[in-house]
Amino acid sequence: MNEEGKVQEERTVQVNDFAVDTQKEGRKRTPRRLKVLLGLSLVVTGFAALGCLWSLPWMIKAREWEEAGAVAFAGRILFVFTILISFAGLICIAKDLHAGKMFSGTLARCVLLLGVIYMAASVWIPRIPGYHSSGYEILSSDEFVLIDGTILLPGLLLLVLGSLIREGVRMQKEKEEIL
DSSP states (O other), rough: OOOHHHHHHHHHHHHTTOOOOOOOOOOOOOOOHHHHHHHHHHHHHHHHHHHHHHHHHHHOOOOOHHHHHHHHHHHHHHHHHHHHHHHHHHHHHHHHHHTOOOOOOOHHHHHHHHHHHHHHHHHHGGSTTTTTOOOEEEEEEETTTEEEHHHHHHHHHHHHHHHHHHHHHHHHHHOOOOO
């Protein structure tokens, strides 16, 4: 074969060069920055969750809503649910990252659950006696507020984030099935 034929053959191989390897990809390493942030989040949220679990029965037993007000108490309960669900979600993230998965179906469910809780609280909290306007209301008239927008907005954002995570989980499973 002459020199010109070899050059032509090399060009053909380079143009049509693609992998047909059907073996599963090896476990990818988790970036160190993500590990550090996840560890720090687990520690801080874990201590907050322990504090919430310890203080919740105390707040109920001491009838704190009488002293602090029912609206403030409802805000604290919303915070407690946020911390507990976030801690459970972080544990799921750590477990799934250890298994080599970047997206977790459980994480998507936790984020969606938080979104639903915030959406429900945005309707429920304005009904509590002693509620004062947050300054961002939806469908309000005089003293009546249908939805508190300050609580609704994080709920909507959490629902969008949860939907994106759920889509990432679906795409990850689809990729694994193809391989």
